[in-house]
Amino acid sequence: MIKSVSKEEAWKGEANCRICTLRDSVLFAGLEEKDFEHIHKPIEQLPLKPGDYLYHAGDKADRMFTIRSGLVKLVQYLPDGSQRIVRLLRATDVTGMEALVGGEYQHDAIIMQNTEVCILPVDVVQRLSQENSALHQELMRRWQQALAEADLWITQLSTGSAKQRVARLLLKLVCDDDNRCELFNREDMGAILGITTETASRTVAEFKRKGLLQETTPNNYIADREKLMAVAEDL
Amino acid sequence: MIKSVSKEEAWKGEANCRICTLRDSVLFAGLEEKDFEHIHKPIEQLPLKPGDYLYHAGDKADRMFTIRSGLVKLVQYLPDGSQRIVRLLRATDVTGMEALVGGEYQHDAIIMQNTEVCILPVDVVQRLSQENSALHQELMRRWQQALAEADLWITQLSTGSAKQRVARLLLKLVCDDDNRCELFNREDMGAILGITTETASRTVAEFKRKGLLQETTPNNYIADREKLMAVAEDL
DNA sequence: CGCATTTTTGATATAGGTCAAGAGGCGTGG
DNA sequence: CCACGCCTCTTGACCTATATCAAAAATGCG
Numbered sequence: 001m002i003k004s005v006s007k008e009e010a011w012k013g014e015a016n017c018r019i020c021t022l023r024d025s026v027l028f029a030g031l032e033e034k035d036f037e038h039i040h041k042p043i044e045q046l047p048l049k050p051g052d053y054l055y056h057a058g059d060k061a062d063r064m065f066t067i068r069s070g071l072v073k074l075v076q077y078l079p080d081g082s083q084r085i086v087r088l089l090r091a092t093d094v095t096g097m098e099a100l101v102g103g104e105y106q107h108d109a110i111i112m113q114n115t116e117v118c119i120l121p122v123d124v125v126q127r128l129s130q131e132n133s134a135l136h137q138e139l140m141r142r143w144q145q146a147l148a149e150a151d152l153w154i155t156q157l158s159t160g161s162a163k164q165r166v167a168r169l170l171l172k173l174v175c176d177d178d179n180r181c182e183l184f185n186r187e188d189m190g191a192i193l194g195i196t197t198e199t200a201s202r203t204v205a206e207f208k209r210k211g212l213l214q215e216t217t218p219n220n221y222i223a224d225r226e227k228l229m230a231v232a233e234d235l
Numbered sequence: 236m237i238k239s240v241s242k243e244e245a246w247k248g249e250a251n252c253r254i255c256t257l258r259d260s261v262l263f264a265g266l267e268e269k270d271f272e273h274i275h276k277p278i279e280q281l282p283l284k285p286g287d288y289l290y291h292a293g294d295k296a297d298r299m300f301t302i303r304s305g306l307v308k309l310v311q312y313l314p315d316g317s318q319r320i321v322r323l324l325r326a327t328d329v330t331g332m333e334a335l336v337g338g339e340y341q342h343d344a345i346i347m348q349n350t351e352v353c354i355l356p357v358d359v360v361q362r363l364s365q366e367n368s369a370l371h372q373e374l375m376r377r378w379q380q381a382l383a384e385a386d387l388w389i390t391q392l393s394t395g396s397a398k399q400r401v402a403r404l405l406l407k408l409v410c411d412d413d414n415r416c417e418l419f420n421r422e423d424m425g426a427i428l429g430i431t432t433e434t435a436s437r438t439v440a441e442f443k444r445k446g447l448l449q450e451t452t453p454n455n456y457i458a459d460r461e462k463l464m465a466v467a468e469d470l
Numbered sequence: 471c472g473c474a475t476t477t478t479t480g481a482t483a484t485a486g487g488t489c490a491a492g493a494g495g496c497g498t499g500g
Numbered sequence: 501c502c503a504c505g506c507c508t509c510t511t512g513a514c515c516t517a518t519a520t521c522a523a524a525a526a527t528g529c530g
Contacts (some may be wrong), residue, residue, distance in 0.1 A: 432509085437511080
């Protein structure tokens with residue numbers, strides 16, 4: 001099994017949170033100058049590539065992570081070995097909050113696209129959250145958000161026909177404002193939607209034929225949002 | 236549409252948290268004597284019956300609830316009007332934590348069996364959680380727990396064949412330690428598992444025929460845990 | 471260029487959706 | 501207390517969507 005990030009590997013860079021380019025949207029957005037004095041250990045920054053593990057299910061949870069860029073999947077496994085992706089993480093998302101309540105990571109966190117993360121030692125976050133109520137509030141907000149995400153995952157991506165699910169996935173998670181989508185591989189699509197790889201493939205192919213998706217370069221599409229919405233709700 | 240609990244209706248009783256019978260397992264477990272001075276408003280207690288709404292999706296979230304006894308479902312709706320149950324709440328569970336981050340309730344919370352709740356004004360909880368770090372910690376723990384629940388809902392109850400799902404539902408949510416189960420109605424089973432009422436009915440009937448379930452009184456069963464586990468994992 | 475992996479496509483089987491009708495409970499009102 | 505109507509549950513018949521198994525095509529990599 002591929003190992004997850006070790007302390008040593010992690011030491012690729014030392015971030016300066018004060019001048020973080022994501023400062024406004026990041027967990028630490030609400031910190032004030034005095035708070036930074038409490039960050040004794042430097043915050044580590046780390047680049048990862050597809051297939052890398054950010055952490056493994058069952059590992060002792062002692063670090064939290066902010067995704068600076070890229071795409072990460074949270075995966076859980078069934079007794080029969082099949083997998084289900086239960087959440088996706090992108091820029092500014094925080095993961096590993098299990099660490100705050102002590103215990104173990106609940107998922108395998110696996111990199112899907114080149115990704116950069118900041119590593120937040122849990123004791124630092126814990127300490128800061130007691131002293132800075134804006135951070136405290138922000139943590140709650142993130143928790144609530146993760147929960148809302150999970151609920152959406154159930155109602156949107158685990159309910160209805162394969163066509164509906166694929167359409168909803170495209171609308172919700174994949175396509176940018178210009179309707180350009182870079183699709184992930186069919187196996188992951190299946191694991192997100194609870195359908196087989198083949199069905200995922202067939203459905204995308206059908207969408208292509210019917211003009212809901214127009215392939216530009218391999219695996220890059222332009223979506224017809226209108227039509228997708230029709231499929232997502234209707235038949 | 237049935238209205239949710241109003242302030243007036245709520246005034247059925249005034250709880251004394253100090254001597255609460257659930258004291259050890261409840262959100263306020265970690266409170267100390269001095270903390271109670273901050274609970275100026277009395278905590279209201281309220282009995283509810285099947286079909287009542289605890290709150291509606293979209294309502295301004297300003298109260299949290301502790302379930303003292305009974306069973307409550309959290310429901311979300313799809314554009315086509317079909318519903319999906321995304322969580323179940325039982326004794327000692329807390330719901331309505333959306334209130335802590337301001338905003339609206341995310342679900343309809345509907346009573347399934349006779350239920351008693353305590354109503355916690357959010358400002359009280361907020362205030363206390365700033366001053367008592369045990370409560371603060373407990374809130375985090377509950378949030379994490381809700382999230383873990385949601386993930387399980389996806390992997391266990393929204394993945395695999397109808398038989399598998401029903402078996403997992405019985406094992407996970409319904410049957411007590413003595414293998415006695417009181418099943419909820421077929422429509423709710425369907426809404427939990429993402430299958431139709433008919434399929435739920437057929438599957439339960441099949442389990443009865445094959446001896447995985449033995450009906451004692453109407454809708455009360457004794458389960459064969461071994462066999463159910465076999466079905467849950469295997470075919 | 472050739473091997474490995476992923477995607478696509480095809481043929482087939484089947485689980486589960488859909489529609490419809492009958493059966494059992496339960497409360498209400500005569 | 502019985503009868504009627506209203507639910508929910510059950511069962512049946514049918515049909516479609518999707519899983520499954522298998523093989524070919526495409527893609528990427530060393």
